[in-house]
Amino acid sequence: MSAETSTVFVVDDDETVRRALTRLIRSAGYCVESFGSALEFLGPHRCPHGCACLVLDVGLPGLNGLELQSEMNAANRPVPTIFITGRGDIAMTVRAMKAGATDFLTKPVSDLDLLRAIDNALQQSSRALSNRVELDLIHGRMARLTPREREVLMLLVEGRLNKQVAYELGIGEKTIKAHRARVMEKMEARSFAQLVRFIDKVRTPLSPGQSAKR
């Protein structure tokens, strides 16, 4: 993912630290936006679009870093998050990583560590972004299916034969074949295997925790 099209958000309550981090990240060529508190960040960027990551201080006054992270997750717009903290303990680290943090760094943070973490987070963000685009596409195609076609599709991707589906739905096998051809056409799948993969994606949307492993 190129640095130019992605944004790094920095949230830290300490002005000088915020300014320094912003500068450091900008010196690596990223576009940076900084905020003094969690609420300030949530205001205009409730759903950040495009490729982005968040550099977040844990010890924020008011809504703290961990709470902000869960807020973002709850809003179903997870942003890859790098936590930085002056005094991290194990419990805090575990909680942050479980909630999908990509990295947990301690202050003072070295430029190499931070920039590598940012790079990782942005790659993850871009993967998630393309995934989301694909999912949106599949959902759009599925919306074109009639209820009957959807029924046929669901049974077929479970591995049933045409005649088993015909028997289950109480309709003729030829009709099933016609439905199947229309589903393939509407879902724009070149093969039945690709159709199965589409449906699989829709059924198990990426959870934030899994995304890090892929």
Place this chain on the structure above:
Amino acid sequence: MSAVAVNDVRNLEFCIQAADSNNLQLISKETLLRGHGVMTIFYVVVAALFVLLLVFLQFRRMRASISVESSAADFELSRHTFNNYAFAVNEAAVTEDRTMETSQQDRGADLRQGAGIWPPRLSSRQSIHLRLVKLSWGRFRQASLENELRPCRVRAHTEPPDDSSAAAQRLQPDEQCCRMLDLLPLAVLVTNSRRKIVFANAAAEKLFGYSRQELAAMFADMLLPPLRLNAHVAGSTCFDLTPLGGNSHGDRDLVARRKDGTEFPAEVTMNPVSPEGEPCNLTSVIDRTERYELLQNRRQLVHLTRVSTLGELAGSLAHELNQPLTAILSNAQAAQRFLATQPLDLAEVREILHDLVEDNNRASEVIRKIRALVKKVEAEAVPLSIASVIRDVALLVHSDAIVRGIRVFATVAPELPPVHGDKVQLQQVLLNLLLNAFDASESCSALDHEVTIEATFDGVDTIRVGVRDSGVGLAADTVDKIFLPFFTSKRDGLGLGLSISRSIVEMHRGRIWAENNKDRGATFYFTLPTGASAESHCSRREP
């Protein structure tokens, strides 16, 4: 005519020579009387006059043969006596003749020294014999007059012809009085106007380690060195009794010296007494070692609780230091990266350098504040603004408050006059109250944890500082006890924080108390006097 008349009167001492150096004859009185009648009468008259002169001289010598006080270690001679007589001393106990020879110019000095060196040991019951030698018309001729030295043994006290000597005698406390002073448990020294010790009681002997005879040969300044210093500063032999900021007969804490050279803190009280109009001082010396140690311990306790309070804050303080360090590192690394890129953005680098300096200052400020609290210094009272005390403490607890999820508000009334006190100790009080408030708020499950510091006027010349929490408040039966030492409601508390806070506030002539709020939580207040009313008091006191 050449003749030499020899006077053979009793105590013949001086040969008067009518000298013709070439022809020296010895003529008896009988021969002279048998001569010419008129000449005989003339010679008789001359001889009678001569005898009268000798008697007169002898009389003068006797008068001048002075006294030596039997109990005092010094002796006093009038200037006339000193100028005209050499004197030799025979001390019966030592059986040693000491002859003092002085030259014209340094006589005065030797006389004073003599007071110090002679006799080395002398008990009060000893009698002293003094032999005087008449000087030959103002000059010393000790060696040639050796054979003519006429012992004139004078018992002490037999003849006090000299004024200063009389004064010295009158200064001797009478025996009954001495016995009474001996019974006193505290050391008493009686000194004369020259600060010389004329009497020391038994307790003084014990306290200073000198025997009574030794003490009687000393000046009070040798036991109480600062006195001498002050006397010197004052430029007079009369000692200035007024202690700094105290009354004229007041006590003062000094360092006294024992015989073995060790020093100890002493409380010295001096009272001028005037028996029969003669000025002398009654000086009592109390060994204050124990009280001094107690004070030291108390000071250490205050310091220890302060350090332990800071220990609780260690994590937060590390964070306060970590923030500027983070900014410095990131700024410096950003600068390195900017410098490697083309075109060079000088404005950016300049800004970075500016920030570096600021962050560095910020870090040093944190360290300075911590060190000020940890440092072991004597409390000193200076005028200081309560707002700055609040600001400094708020900085120290800033990140602790964030971690605990507590919001801290401080409101200081405008134009508060300065209070007079020790900054570190007042910070300690406020820090203690704030951390207590944090603990109280944290133990409460309510969502909005708030602690408010408020500084306002409380009357005309008093400032009141309140620390208000939103915790559970105080139980009714503990309100009276919280300021007692070792009383604590915390599981791991020492119970010293509030007790020490109270002693600090009271030392500043203030008051500290606690109240439950109307809604919830409690408020701790303390007051401090402002302006000149506070100055006189706390400047000399220790917690």
